[in-house]
Amino acid sequence: MTITTGAGDIDRRLLMDRSVPRRVAFTVPDSDVPFQKLPDSSYLRDDVELPEVSQLEVVRYFSVLSQLNFSIDTNFYPLGSCTMKYNPKxxxxxxxxxxxxxxxxxxxxxxxxxxxxxxxxxxxxxxxxxxxxxxxxxxxxxxxxxxxxxxxxxxxxxxxxxxxxxxxxxxxxxxxxxxxxxxxxxxxxxxxxxxxxxxxxxxxxxxxxxxxxxxxxxxxxxxxxxxxxxxxxxxxxxxxxxxxxxxxxxxxxxxxxxxxxxxxxxxxxxxxxxxxxxxxxxxxxxxxxxxxxxxxxxxxxxxxxxxxxxxxxxxxxxxxxxxxxxxxxxxxxxxxxxxxxxxxxGLEGLQSVSENAIIGANYIQAKLKDKYDLAADRYCMHEAVLSASRQKKRGVAGLDIAKRLLDFGIHAPTMYFPLIIEEALMVEPTESESRETLDHFIAVMRQIDDEIDSTPELIHEAPHDLPVTRLDEAKAARKPVLRWTAEG
Amino acid sequence: MLGVIGVDSLDDLIGDIPIEHRHPSLNLDAGLSEQELSGVFAAIAAENASAVNGYISFLGAGAYSHYIPSTVKSILQRGEFVTAYTPYQPEAAQGTLQVGFEFQTVICQLTGMEVANAGMYDGPTAFAEACLMAARVTKRTRIGVLSSADARLPETLLAYSKHQGIEIVSIDPNATEIPDDLACIGVQSPNFFGEIEDVERFTNLTHENGALSIVHVNPTALGMFKAPGEFDVDIVTAEGQPLGVPMAFGGPYVGLFACKKAHIRQMPGRIIGRTTDTQGRVGYALTLQTREQHIRRERATSNICTSTQLIGLMVTVYAATLGKRGLKDLANLCYQKAHYAAAEIDQLDGFSVERTGPFFHEFVITCPESPAKINSALLDRKIIGGLDISDRSNNGMLVCVTETSSKADIDRLVDALREIGAGS
Known part of the structure; x- marks a missing residue:
């Protein structure tokens, strides 16, 4: 087997596939009470097939998995209607x-x-x-x-x-x-x-x-x-x-x-x-x-x-x-x-939350409305609902724009909701984000719009730089594989 | 930024809000610094009785004290898990999704069932949703629940079903016949009193009558006792809290939900499936979403949306850490300690322990006087006694012992009961 390098080679094996007999991550203490008779064996089961891995393997496995996620702590996450604000530690x-x-x-x-x-x-x-x-x-x-x-x-x-x-x-x-x-x-x-x-x-x-x-x-x-x-x-x-x-x-x-x-x-x-x-x-x-x-x-x-x-x-x-x-x-x-x-x-802090959330959303709307249609051409509250209907006519759907944003380390807005808006992209920046972050998002959205004419394949094939490219969701539903099995 | 927007003030942006109701006065405190807030919380925590201020507890009845390994707490610090949301963009959420797939695997392995979802709110809501699912599958409207189950199960079911034309029927655990028009029978095993129920007999009885068998389990007990999957059970639910989740005064927990593959399209909640990307690499995504509210709206299998993914992560790390050996050892240790405590209390004058069959974690003691009085005297000794269940069993107290009670703790309880019993 050739050992290769790069992001495409993240070890995605499941825990059960990493299991080695009798390896343990944790020791349950010995009993400190006199032995109590166990129930009749008809009540008892064979061992539960759970992973047998070391503690380091447990920690590394979940730590590496965490790095496959976008999150508020690591990414701008303007997922509309979900209010992805900073969560104080x-x-x-x-x-x-x-x-x-x-x-x-x-x-x-x-x-x-x-x-x-x-x-x-x-x-x-x-x-x-x-x-x-x-x-x-x-x-x-x-x-x-x-x-x-x-x-x-x-x-x-x-x-x-x-x-x-x-x-x-x-x-x-x-x-x-x-x-x-x-x-x-x-x-x-x-x-x-x-x-x-x-x-x-x-x-x-x-x-x-x-x-x-x-x-x-x-x-x-x-x-x-x-x-x-x-x-x-x-x-x-x-x-x-x-x-x-x-x-x-x-x-x-x-x-x-x-x-x-x-x-x-x-x-x-x-x-x-x-x-x-x-x-x-x-x-x-x-x-x-x-x-x-x-x-x-x-x-x-x-x-x-x-x-x-x-x-x-x-x-x-x-x-x-x-x-x-x-x-x-x-x-x-x-x-x-x-x-x-x-x-x-407190009182003053809470009042400034909504003020800043509303201003941030309107700022995005004001700086993108020449490129993207608005669901309604008026001032919004805390989130801006854009429509990629113009982009759709040029061959790029809201979904494609959402996927392309991921390449820039920005989580996609809520897509195709509300249902009554064609190609909806619902952007909720929240009060947590700085003007610089909003400007970066705006610049990226404008660049993606430019890419429709210059390099549309970049958008259609996005995301490029994530642990996986677009997933075959139809296959997942058609032949559901919902758990590890020994057969794979 | 207002200048870019083209307005002078915030009020220009919120002109649709009736002016007479804008900017109401709010009676809230001034904000606190982080340091001040920590002081406020220290004071709140100090008003609660727990191990840190010298209390020992023998409460169970649906929430259990277990040691939580350091790995669980450590992984729970990772903001990449904690501050992500529902994996609507699977390419940017492979961590959450693969953990969910691992979680579904753990639940299947534990319960012996074919498929599991990614988690419900808590045990009782998982049980209620299971009963509603059985009603959909069988197209019947009467739901049987064994009377030996925790009352919180039928109570939550009532809240979930009261406007759907569902009738809840209480079934005697010794019944040898059941009504022939039931959608299902829900059995809790170990039951509310800690006893292992005859799941096999009830499953056969339900199947003879065209009904489904639902079993609500304690997941720790599955480290030693036969899995419901061995008895052809249709749906298994459980409170996932014992698997590495703090008791935290009742939540958040995670409801475990597993069933036979045949019923998967009637299952509520999120389900994560394996698939491939455009380059043929393995990846994970939410699947079978046409069951769910955001697609099917009023015809969805449930209204559940945001559930308990992070608690599912805790359960998954816990299961991975304990592993095959650890869960078995833990179940045995809990068994040993609870049986030791029961035997010791049974020897006390005035106290008796009802033990007809095997039990896990919990047992009922009959007290010489009202459990409320006993508990009050125990509390004077910094012991939080068992649950007063005199409404279900005369002078009954439901005592729970897990691995977090040392022999010294158990002996402290026994000595205290002896003293209190002698004085009554």
């Missing part, structure tokens, strides 16, 4: 303190007063920021926060003997989780159109809102990166029809100190702590999706809700709670990071 360190990481969820409340105090403080701050004072931190991700919000909606209507309300109105620009959560909550989905300016079509909404409307699910600002100019009218239409307004808080990073959702008349919202409140995305979680509601709806919140009483802090069950929606109390150590983030920034 101190927050991870503090959340891992033994006094927080090593406590059991079922410990007596008197032994976890610090933990519950932290949760209560975070609830209060999230309630203040959103203007919706009833808060439960139980949901484990945004989609679970949405689902909790819909269960609250159903409980509210049922309590008013109005259970015939079984329709969720969802804009055509909504995240897929919205209709999926609605379906889980037994709601029928009615889609409201967007108008030519990227706003909810108010006349269409008026036609749809009626006695069957349970809830209107609206992302604020919208997935177009826009704030609905008719927001108060929209909310009034739904309320007049007897429905509730649920705000998907995926884009809350645009609103800190700018506007409170509760002030607008929103009844329920969720927030993704892994977006707005800087907890790490983890390659796809863990997240946390607290649900916030008006005082009137607080009695329906999922359990638990942290409360302060005369006898200290407690985890309470709201009087008409929709119940538990998962195992314990939510993503506690994620909540701890969000708490650390809010306490670090």
């Amino acid at each position: 101190i927050n991870d360190e503090l959340a891992n303190l033994p006094g927080l990481a090593d406590i059991h969820p079922l410990q007596p409340e008197e032994t976890v007063q610090g933990a519950i105090r932290l949760l209560k403080s975070l609830q209060d701050d999230l309630g203040e920021i959103t203007g919706l004072p009833g808060v439960s931190l139980a949901p484990l991700a945004g989609a679970q926060g949405e689902y909790a919000g819909l269960l609250i909606t159903r409980a509210y209507h049922a309590a008013r003997n109005d259970a015939e309300r079984t329709v969720a109105i969802v804009p055509d620009s909504a995240h897929g989780t919205n209709p999926a959560s609605a379906a889980m909550a037994g709601l029928e989905v009615a889609t409201v159109r967007s108008d030519d300016h990227g706003n909810v079509d108010v006349e269409n909404l008026r036609e749809l809102a009626d006695g069957r409307t349970a809830v209107f699910m609206l992302t604020i600002p919208s997935t177009m990166g826009l704030f609905e100019p008719n927001i108060l009218e929209i909310i009034k239409i739904i309320h007049d029809a007897g429905g509730l307004v649920y705000a998907d808080g995926a884009n809350l990073n645009a609103l800190l100190g700018i506007v409170k959702l509760g002030d607008l008349g929103v009844d329920i919202c969720h927030s993704n702590l892994h977006k707005t409140f800087s907890t790490p995305h983890g390659g796809g979680g863990p997240g946390s999706g607290p649900v916030m509601v008006t005082d009137e709806l607080a009695k329906y919140l999922p359990k638990p809700v942290a409360e302060k009483t005369e006898n200290g802090y407690v985890l309470a069950i709201p009087e008409a709670s929709i119940g538990p929606i998962n195992g314990f109390h939510g993503s506690f150590s994620i909540a701890a990071r969000a708490y650390a983030y809010i306490k670090s920034l």
Whole structure:
């Protein structure tokens, strides 16, 4: 076998293929108790076929794999709608303190007063920021926060003997989780159109809102990166029809100190702590999706809700709670990071977050709009939705541009979303990035546009300099190989 | 930058926001420096009882204290894993994707199942999604759950299914017949009380009735006890927390989810598959995405999106570190210690331990008085006792012992119970 050099020769063998009999990375201590008889052998299994590798091999294997990733720590990552802002290191360190990481969820409340105090403080701050004072931190991700919000909606209507309300109105620009959560909550989905300016079509909404409307699910600002100019009218239409307004808080990073959702008349919202409140995305979680509601709806919140009483802090069950929606109390150590983030920034810091996020997105939009179409030709909020429709006519799709960006060490924007925008590229720079980084991104985007005419093959074949070139995703789905096997 | 945009102030950019609601007053504290924040956290942590301030604990019931190897903590420091997101651009996420493929492999090896997904939120939500999946596969709407299961399983299932026309039926663990219209039966083994259930018998019973068999396991127990895959089980779920994840007051954890290959297109959650690039090199990508919400919207198999990839990494590094030998040794060590503790407590006047079959980690002790009183007296001695389950078993306390309890810790508990028992 010839030994070659270069990036193409990263050792991609799986752990089981590196396994050598009886090699170990770790030693379990010997038992310090008198021997206890084992159960009958009919209960016992053969050894589990797990890797047999040394500790160095474990560390090197995962360290090398980590280097195959783009991440916020290593790359500009303007993935729209995901708010890939800097995740302060101190927050991870503090959340891992033994006094927080090593406590059991079922410990007596008197032994976890610090933990519950932290949760209560975070609830209060999230309630203040959103203007919706009833808060439960139980949901484990945004989609679970949405689902909790819909269960609250159903409980509210049922309590008013109005259970015939079984329709969720969802804009055509909504995240897929919205209709999926609605379906889980037994709601029928009615889609409201967007108008030519990227706003909810108010006349269409008026036609749809009626006695069957349970809830209107609206992302604020919208997935177009826009704030609905008719927001108060929209909310009034739904309320007049007897429905509730649920705000998907995926884009809350645009609103800190700018506007409170509760002030607008929103009844329920969720927030993704892994977006707005800087907890790490983890390659796809863990997240946390607290649900916030008006005082009137607080009695329906999922359990638990942290409360302060005369006898200290407690985890309470709201009087008409929709119940538990998962195992314990939510993503506690994620909540701890969000708490650390809010306490670090404080009032002034949080206000500048959204200001800078909005300015950064508009800056990108202003400097690219001569080359790239905008989803809507107006000022955006925290993210700029571009369209590669002009580039498409010249032979290069949004996907190709996304892949070419990777060659420059820039993570691609969110592609082909929202679905209603042709060749959408959703760019969310976040407040964390410097002007120099934004300028670099802008220059690269302009250069890629030039390459369409000069060297289109560079774009079509991108990425060139990553551990792999484009992958055959159709093959992955057609003949699924989903695990290691001895046969390979 | 405002000049480039062509405006004078931020307010020119947010003109669509109703002016009367712009820039509301916010009642928030002033910001803290990193050093001040560390002080705030030190104070919070000190208000909690844990090993660092001298407490020992015998709580289990779904979250377990285990030693976490240094490799897990070290790899978890890598920002390339921690600050990436869902691998929508597979070429720029091969690290996350290959780890996910390794994770799926580990879960299959542990459970003896054919396929696994890349992880759910936690054990109970994985169980609930499994039951909904069984309903889709069988096109039936009644779901049986053994009454010996942790109540959190049917409770979470209720939250997931209450508006989908699903009925939850409690099944006696000693039942020899089951209703013939069930979509599935969910068995927890070891069950809530730590006992190994007869998975084989229930699996046969479900299959005779055209239903699916779902088993919710403790992954550490799989280091020694037979894997559900040996019994033709259809879906296996578990709380992944015992595999290298801190208890952290309840989360974040990871739900493990494995099933037979035949049902893969009804499986919820992310799935990572192997493929090749344009040069024929091996690579990994998210696959079978047409099941998922971002494609199928209201007809998706689940609404799950952001899940628990990083916790899956912890589980994968943990499994790689313990390896074949380590997991077996660990399961045996936990078994030895729990059985020692049970035998010692059983000898105490006033206390008895119910032991009919094999158990793992946990066992029920019947106390001479209310477990609440016993626990209160234990807490005075800096011992966090077992879970008070007097609602399920008269004066019952569910005691859990893992490898993190030394013999001295166990003896401290036994001595304390003797003292408290003598005083009652």
